[in-house]
Amino acid sequence: MERRAYRLAMIATSSREDALDIVQDAMLRLVRGYGDRAADEWGALFHRILQSVIRDWYRRSRVRNRWRQFFGGQAEDPADGPGEDPLETRFASADPGPAVGLAQTQTLAELDRVLHRLPLRQQQAFLLRQWEGLSVRQTAEAMGCSEGSVKTHLSRAVKVLREELQEYWLENDDT
Amino acid sequence: MSDTSGKPAEAGDQRLLDAVKARLDQSEQALDGVTLGRLRAARREALATLGAERPRRTWWEPMRGLAVAATLATLTVSLWSLSPGPTDTGLMPLEDLALLTDSEDLEFYQDLDFYLWLDSRESANGDAEPVGQGGQPLGRDRQTG
Numbered sequence: 001m002e003r004r005a006y007r008l009a010m011i012a013t014s015s016r017e018d019a020l021d022i023v024q025d026a027m028l029r030l031v032r033g034y035g036d037r038a039a040d041e042w043g044a045l046f047h048r049i050l051q052s053v054i055r056d057w058y059r060r061s062r063v064r065n066r067w068r069q070f071f072g073g074q075a076e077d078p079a080d081g082p083g084e085d086p087l088e089t090r091f092a093s094a095d096p097g098p099a100v101g102l103a104q105t106q107t108l109a110e111l112d113r114v115l116h117r118l119p120l121r122q123q124q125a126f127l128l129r130q131w132e133g134l135s136v137r138q139t140a141e142a143m144g145c146s147e148g149s150v151k152t153h154l155s156r157a158v159k160v161l162r163e164e165l166q167e168y169w170l171e172n173d174d175t
Numbered sequence: 176m177s178d179t180s181g182k183p184a185e186a187g188d189q190r191l192l193d194a195v196k197a198r199l200d201q202s203e204q205a206l207d208g209v210t211l212g213r214l215r216a217a218r219r220e221a222l223a224t225l226g227a228e229r230p231r232r233t234w235w236e237p238m239r240g241l242a243v244a245a246t247l248a249t250l251t252v253s254l255w256s257l258s259p260g261p262t263d264t265g266l267m268p269l270e271d272l273a274l275l276t277d278s279e280d281l282e283f284y285q286d287l288d289f290y291l292w293l294d295s296r297e298s299a300n301g302d303a304e305p306v307g308q309g310g311q312p313l314g315r316d317r318q319t320g
Binding site: 002003004006007016020023024027028030031032035107108111112127130131158161162165166 | 191192195196198202203204206210211213214215217218220221222
């Protein structure tokens with residue numbers, strides 16, 4: 001459970017320390033808040049808590065970056081620019097597209113980069129639905145939104161991934 | 176791609192998504208030893224708190240919540256009833272400003288109610304001039320400070 005949680009947090013934060021903190025925080029909250037629940041309920045509860053902790057991290061990062069930029073510094077993470085809401089805004093990478101012929105060892109880093117730069121809601125919808133295999137309803141519960149929102153975010157996320165990855169990755173990926 | 180099922184349906188998309196999923200699965204299995212050790216430690220720490228930090232629920236616990244709520248309600252009502260009325264509150268800044276800028280003795284303001292009452296009585300009796308501090312007419316008293 002904690003491995004995948006760490007990867008989810010790592011994709012969201014791009015920071016190993018933050019990801020570890022998020023996972024630890026989520027596990028502690030699960031045990032403290034729901035320790036008396038049946039073990040088979042823990043999976044769904046943990047997803048919900050984890051996504052909530054990740055959203056909190058995003059909000060704090062936005063505020064921190066806003067203040068950092070106010071005092072003349074630079075935002076820590078380009079996905080957390082002060083002028084946009086990473087929870088809702090559309091993917092807006094300023095980077096050039098991925099180079100054709102990217103070595104296979106780099107594909108994971110490239111995938112992480114593209115996923116990380118997705119707006120958080122799209123990222124969550126995609127990873128929970130496509131990787132975790134949660135149903136739309138379970139994903140909506142974990143994200144704290146409606147099922148319609150999950151579908152919309154997922155659709156947009158797949159569109160971005162298709163645009164960013166499909167042309168070169170499927171040709172170069174032999175897995 | 177379908178927007179109603181919440182799952183992309185196009186064949187090209189599905190191939191891409193399968194590849195993405197496979198890569199993510201690989202990444203999960205390829206975590207380094209240090210990270211895995213820290214994750215295991217976090218898990219152990221969380222499980223160690225199970226039962227240790229959760230206080231046992233007792234029958235009087237809901238009563239305690241009610242008692243706190245009742246105390247807060249009583250305190251709020253008491254403070255509200257003791258607080259000055261809205262007229263006093265609304266005039267406070269201007270009164271403060273007048274007190275700070277006027278050269279009148281503070282004692283004059285402390286006895287202001289008395290002088291106003293006296294003034295109203297004098298006016299009701301048809302006398303001409305209100306009385307100020309020390310029995311002086313009010314207007315002249317304030318001018319001389």
